Amino acid sequence: MDGQAVPSVMQLSTFTKVTSIPREKSYREFPVMVRVKAPEMTVHQHSPVDIVAVIDVSWSMGWDDKYGKEPNDRLILVKKAMAKVIKNLAGAQNRLAVVAFDHEIKKSTELLEMNDKGQQSALETVNGLTPFGRTTFSIGLKEAAKILDKRAAREKDRLAFIIFLSDGDDPEFTKEDIPPAYPIHAFGFSADHDPKALQDMANLTMGSYTPINKDLEKITEKLDQLSEKLVSIVAVNTVIHLKTMHSGVFLSKIESSSANDAVVSYKSRLADGKQSGEIIVGDVSSGKEMEFTVYLDVPECQGNCTDGAMELLTVGGVYKQSWDQKQVELSKSVLTVERPASCKELDWIEQRVEYWCKVKLDLSAMYDKVCGGNGDESNCQCQDLQALRETSLEAINQAMRNDIYTATLHAIKLRHCGGAVAAETEKSPLEPVQPAKAV
Structure with missing residues (x-):
């Protein structure tokens, strides 16, 4: 509705x-x-996509790379990876164009629907590429943007992307050379590529940047993952x-x-x-x-x-x-x-231990004051106080154990300040025990 x-x-x-x-x-x-x-x-809930693959065919793309299992021509690896991309684009009215560049455009195709005929044409174009000149990034990017810009009005709602593949750098390249209208997914391989330029392409267009400095055989794996992602948006x-x-x-x-x-x-x-x-x-x-x-x-x-x-x-x-x-x-x-109150539970336990220690010290001080600290067994008053002292210590120890045990249970219940604490809990719910008066 x-x-x-x-x-x-x-x-x-x-x-x-x-x-x-x-x-x-x-x-x-x-x-x-x-x-x-x-x-x-x-697949019925995915939009068909238009992709322009921009491939660096400068002379360095013909170099052998020693990081892989065997020396490999970089362009050969790119051709292998592009075959996987073309296969992933098959069906669902996806389209692909290929742009090959060095310091000029070496090859540029229109957007081809990836049916059997279009796939075969794209494969032949990629497999026929050879390395030659110096690297100029802006040449390839401008050609890719031009291909996507000239699509018919009814095709402008189709998702469109640029895949950029290079092993080199371009000292004259600036951010102003980046076409902002289409996400650029840039791949830089070998340690010779310019990470800053490729990262700028990704950042300014909401694309991505994938560096592959070693084990260049991963080019196929990474391009496979990207193409599957683009056709399932x-x-x-x-x-x-x-x-x-x-x-x-x-x-x-x-x-x-x-x-x-x-x-x-x-x-x-x-x-x-x-x-x-x-x-x-x-x-x-x-x-x-x-x-x-x-x-x-x-x-x-x-x-x-x-x-x-x-x-x-x-x-x-x-x-x-x-x-x-x-x-x-x-x-x-x-x-x-x-937002519980501060975690004072452990402080409460420590305060209670200190309190009960003071009570016991006060009891000992009272006994020493009367008996002079000698414990004179012949003094009847001291004998009575000694008995009272022992009884009082036993009662104090029992009260101390109960009090500290109760405080410990309360601290555990609050789970180290992680549980909900009532707003009024600003002081210990366990009021201090008042010391017994001397008799």
Whole structure:
């Protein structure tokens, strides 16, 4: 029905390993994990993609590399890897164009649908590449952008990407040479490539950067993983919204926590005096998840916690379904942290031990004062006091054991300040035992 909310297939969750903060304490860079995950989905719920493979064919691509099991021509490895990419793009109306460059364009094809004929044509183009000149990154990138820009209006909704493959560097390359409209997934292989330039390509376009400095045989594996990811994207333009729930809570910084060989780019920004922000995630593929750590500066509770807890952060977001471009809202959640009173339970136990030691010392001092510390057995008063002293010590020891045992049980119950503590728990619920009066 028109106007009806579309249920989200994406999962957004928040959690933190730190479950409580003592109310009298502040916490700088309190870590909150934010995770967005796409479920496994069928091919019918994926959008067809247009990919331009930009391949460096400069003279260094003909070098043998000694890091692998055997010396290998770098371009031969790229050809093998591209064969895997072409196979993964088969069907679902996916399209591929190939651009080969050194200091000029050596080969450029149109976007070919990856049916049997298109796959065969793409393979022949890739296998026919040979290394020759010097490396000029901007030449290949501009040609790729031109191919994607000239698509018909009805094709502009298709997902489009650039895969950039190079083993070299270009001293004249700048950020201004990067076409911003399409995500660039850059692969740099051998220790000779320029990591900064390729990282800039990824960062400015929400793409990724994968360095392969050793064991260049991994080029096939990494390109295989990337192409499978690109043809299974289910969410695009994914954005996570963050808003603090307390006037004294501020966003400190945001970091990616996802473990991946590729450096996947994302963008984040803070606003409203660091009390709101967003994480621009971009594309999420079927069955994949992305995790971020949001750091908060949390103040002392100062008596304004509700039932010993504080609401810190609300997390929500939006994305578009790749197959129909419908915008969907991610489920919103509120992160709450316990704010118990300071952990005074162990102090209470120590104070009780000190108290009972003082009671016993006072009893001994009273006996020594009357009997002069000699313990004169012939003095009847001293004999009576000695008996009274022994009886009193026995009673004091029994009371001390009961008192300390009760305090210890209470400390265990509070689970080292991790459980909920009533707001009125500002002092020990166990009042000090009053010392017995001397008789």
